[in-house]
Amino acid sequence: MMKVYFSFIFCLFLNLSAHSQNFDHSLWTSILQKYVTNDGRVDYKSIQSHPENLNIYLQKLSKAKPNKTWSKNETLAFWINAYNAFTVKLIIDNYPVKSIKDIKNPWDKKFIIINGQTMSLNHIEHDILRKMDEPRIHFAIVCASVSCPKLQNEAFTASELNTQLTNAAIEFLSDSTKNTISKNSLELSKIFQWFKKDFKQHGSLIDFLNQYTHIGISGSATIKFKDYNWNLND
Known part of the structure; x- marks a missing residue:
């Protein structure tokens, strides 16, 4: 009887372990809370002066082994x-800069090593994240620019991901410096122009937008796109 009991406990432990979080992002949260304001301004100068914790977190990312056993939310x-x-x-490796665009080939630069693979920011965005059919990633990944969605001052986590992505979408749409929304007229971030295919997976762009704004946008609303400000978000 005792052997059966311990076998049950062991199996339960294995099952819980298999479904536990594979990666701890709490260090990233502590970095963000120390150096990122509530409105998404980043103190790159101070991070550059004290890069130790960021380097530790990046090393942890580099040693991680994301694979098919991870849940979609963990992977995202x-x-x-x-x-x-x-x-x-x-940015801190090139700081001070006025814009990420002042760095040569910033999105194609292969400086990221994860699980033995060398990759670029474009690889993460286009070859991994966009292929996961979650358009709200565009409100979560931040290209260090004023017109980008703000850098949240907490890490994204598997357990809170849906709430975090929804809040990021609502926040981005309600920011009048990035999107001006009324029932019959839209002035939108160019993010919606560049990645329109991602936002039309289950209907029109307006169908998508109406999920994250209380305005009640008309299906016949006119759409224009705002100029994009590439100045650094510092």
């Missing part, structure tokens, strides 16, 4: 955080 959270953390690394 991992790669969103990786994109944002390595973007910060790219």
Whole structure:
């Protein structure tokens, strides 16, 4: 009887372990809370002066082994955080700069190593994240620019991901410096122009937008796109 009991406990432990979180992003949260304001401004100068914790977190990311046993939410959270953390690394390695565009080939530069594979920011965005059919990633990954969605001052996590992505979408749409929304007229971020295919997976762009705004946009609303400000989000 005792053997059966311990076998049950052991199997339960294995089952819980298999479904536990594969990667701890708490260090990234502590970095973000120390150096990122509530409105998404990043103190790159201070991070550059004290890069120790960022480097430790990046090393942890590099040693991780994301694979098919991870849940979709775990995988999304991992790669969103990786994109944002390595973007910060790219900026502080070149700081001071006025814009990420002042760095040569910033998105194609292969400076990221994860699980033995060398990759670029574009690889993470286009070859991993966009293929996961979650358009709200575009409100979570941040290219260090004023017109980007703000860098959240907490890490994305598997357990809170849906709430975090929804809140990021609502926040981005309600920011009048990035999107001006009324019932019959839209002035939208160019993110919606560049990645329109991602936002039309289950209907029109307006169908997508109406999920994250209380305005009640008309299906016949006119759409224009705002100029994109590439100045650094510092």
